Amino acid sequence: MKKRYWFLVIAVTVLAAAVYINYPKLDLISGFAAKSVASGHFADGRTLQMIEEGDNDIPLVDLAMNAIDEKNKWATASVFGLKTRKAIWRDGLGAMLVDDDFDASKPYNIPKRNTVKNNLAFPYGDAEPKDTFFENVNYGKLQKAVDEAFDHSTEKFKRTRSVLVVYKDHIIAEKYDPGFNKKSKILGWSMTKSLTATYFGILQKQHKFDIFKPAPIAEWKKDKRAKITTNDLLHMNSGLEWDENYETISDATTMLFLSKDMTKVQRGKCAAFQPNQNWNYSSGTTNLLSGILRKQFKTHQQYLDFWYSSLIDKIGMQSMFIETDMSGNYVGSSYGWATTRDWAKFGLLYLHKGNWKGEQLFNPSWVNYVTTPTKGSDGRYGAHFWLNKGGYYPDAPRDLYSANGFQGQHVFIIPSKDLVIVRMGLKENPGFDFNHFLKEISGSVKG
Template sequence: MKKFLKLVGIALLIGVFYIGFTTYPKLDLISGFSAKSIASGHFIDGRSQEMIEKGDNDIKLIDLAKNKINEAGKFATASVYGLKERKAIYREGLGATLIDEDFDSSTPYEIPKRNKSRNNLTFPYGDKEQKDTVFSNVDYAKLNSAVANAFDTEGTVAKRTRSLLVIYKDKIIAEKYDTGFNKESKILGWSMTKSITATVFGILQYQGKYTINTPAPIPEWKNDDRKIITTSDLLHMNSGLAWEEDYTAISDATKMLFLSRNMGRIQLEKKVAYKPNTHWNYSSGTTNLLSYILRNQFKTHQEYLDFWYSALIDKIGMNSMVVETDMAGNFIGSSYAWATTRDWGKFGLLYLHEGNWNGDQLFDKSWAKYVATPTNGSKGDYGAHFWLNAGGRYPDAPKDLYSANGFQGQKVFIIPSQDLVIVRMGLTEDAKFDVNGMLKGILGSFKK
C-alpha cells in the first residue's frame, strides 16, 4: 500500500511539474488576453466584468485569469494565481491598450479627430430609422425563422450568436440580438479589422497616393531577397515571409498581440521562407506590417490617425467604430476594431456598391473585384484580406460571396448577385456554428 501511495505521489508531482512547465510560459499571454478583453469590453461597450468573463473570456486557460477593473484609473488588470499580472489602459479615442511594465502612461498621446456629423437621411446613409419596406420576393416567415434559428433557445449555449443583420437592396429586412445586446452594442470584429486595413490602401491608391503593385516601401528590405515583395503580395497573405499563426501556443501571433510594443515590426523582421506569390500563409503580422507601412505614408502621426476615420470610417457613418492601437500608437489593423452590427453592415454595403457611398466614390470599382479574386495557394478561399466562396467553402451560397471574417465567427458577408449583405456576430467558429446552414436558410427565403 505504501509503495502504491508513493507511486501515486510521484505521478502527481510529475503532473504538477508538467502543467507548470507547459503552462507557466503562457501566463503572460493568458493574463494579457484577459486584461485587454476586460478593459476593451468594459470601457468601449459598457459591459460588466461578469458579462465579459462569461462571454468573451470563456475560453480554455483564459478563464483561469482573475480580473480587476479600476474605474477611476480606466484600466483593467489580470493575473493567473497571482502570477504574471498584466494591465490594459483605456484612452478615449484609442480604445484599450495592453501595456508592459516600462510603458509610461503619463506620456502625452494623440487621438483621432472624428467627424461624426448627423443628417436627416435614413440607414445606411444616415441615422434615422428606415420606413418599413416590404419586398414581394421575400418570404418573411422563412426569413425570420432562419434568423431565429441562428440563435440559442432559452437555456442552451451552443450557437452563441450575439447579433444577426440582413440588408437587402440597402434595406434592413431582418435584425435580431441576443440577450444583453442591441443595435447600440459595440462588438469586436477581431480579424474583420484586416479588411478595414486593406480598404485604406484601396482608398490611398484611388487618390493617387500609393501603388500596391510595386515593392513594399520598407528600407530594411532593400538589400536582401525581401526587396521584391510587393504590397499586393502582403495584401494577399502571399509574401513568402515566415510566420506562425497559432493561438493555442506561444507563437509569432500571440507574442505580437500580447507582448509586442510595436506590432508592425514583428513581421517586418521575419526572413523569407518562400518565393513571393507562391505560398499562401495567413498572417496577422502581415496586416500589422501593412498598418506600419500606412503610418509611414503620412508626415505626422496625427495625419495617420485621422485618415482611417476621415477617408473611410466616419466617411460612411461608421461612427461607433473604434480601432485600437498598440503601445507605439499604431492601429492594430489585424484584430482590434469595435463597432455596432449596423455599422459593420455599412462596411459590407460599401463593397456591395463597389466603393460608392451615396454618390461619393471612395475606391475604384476594380478594387472590389481585386479583393474578391482568389490568391495563389488559397484554394479559392482567400483574396486580398477578404475571405471568398470561390472554392465552395459554403456550398449552398453563391460563388461570388466574399466576406470579412473574424475570430469566433464574426462575419460580414457581401453577396453581389443577391444585392445582399449579412452580418453575424458571435462567439462560435464555423466548426461549431453551421454558417452554411444559416446562409442557406436566409437565401432560401427569397422567392425565385
C-alpha cells in the same frame, strides 16, 4: 482523514503541474484577459461577469483572475497570482496592453472625428430604417433562419450575439442575444483586416500609392525580400515566415499580447518562399501594412485621422474605433470595434463597389481585385477578404465574399442577391453551421 489528505495532495500536485506546463503561456493568458476586460467594459459597458462568461470563456483564458479599476480606467489580470498584466483605456484609442515601462501620464494624440448626426434613415444616417416590404422575400423562412442562429435559454452551442440582414439597403431582419442590442459595440477581430486593406484601395484611387511596386520597407532592399510587393502582402503570399496559431505561443499571439510595436514583427521575418508562391494567412502582415500606411503621412496625427476621415466617418460608422499598440500604430489585424449596424455599412460600401451616397471612395475595380483568388488558397482567399469561389460554403452563392474574424465574426457580401449579412458571436465553423445559415437566408430572397 487520510483520504481527505491524499485528495488534497493530489489536487495540489495537479494544480502545480498545470501551472508548470502552462507557465510560458501565462503572459499571453493574462494579456488576453486584461485586454478583453478593459475593451469590453470601457467600450461597451459590459460587466466583469458578462465578459468572463462570454468574451473570456476560452480554455486557459478562463483561468485568469480579473479586476477593473474604474477611476484609472484600466483592467488587470493574472493566473494564480502570477504574470499580472494591465490594459489601460484611452478615449479615442481604446484599450491597450502596457508593460512596466509604459508612461501612462505622457500626452498622446487621438484621431479627430466627424460624428455629425443627420436625420437620414439607415444606412446613410442615424434614424431608424424605414419599414419596407419586398414581395420576393420569404419573411417566414428568413426569420426562422435568423432565430435558428441563436441559442435557447442557457445553451452555449451557437453563441450568436447578433444577426443583421440587409437587402437593397433595407434591414429585413435583425436580432440580438440578451445583453446585446443595436448600440452594442462588438469586436470584429480579423474583420479589421479587410478594413485595413481598403485604405490601400482609397490611396490607389487618389493616385497616392502603387500596390504593385516593391513594398516600401528599407530593411528588405538588400536581400531577396526586395521583390515583395504590397500586392503580395495584401494577398498574404509574401513568402515570409509566420506562424498564425492562437492555441499556443506563436508569432501571432506573441505579437498581439507582448509586442510594443506590432508593425515590426512580420517585417523582421525571413523569406521562406518566393513571393506569390505560398499563401500563408498572417496577422503580422496586416499590421505591417498598418505600418506602411503610417509612413504615407508626414505626421502621426495625419495617420490617425486618415482612417476615420477617408472611410469610417465618411460612411457614418460613428460607433467604430480602432485600437492601437504601445507605439501608436492601429492594430489593423484585429482590434476594430463597431455596432452590428455599422459593420453592415462596411459591407454595403463593398456591395456598392466603393460608392457611398454618390461619392466614389475607391475604384469599382478594387472589388474585382480583392475578390480575385490568391494563388494557393483554393479559391478561399483574395486580397484580405475571404471568398466562396471554391465552394467553401457549398449551398451559398459562389459570388459571396466576406470579412471574417475570430470566433465567427462575419460580414458576408452577396452581390447576386443584393445582400449583406452580419453575424457576430463566439463560435465559428464547424461549431456554428455557416453553410446552413447562409443557405437559408440567401434562399429566402428570390431573384
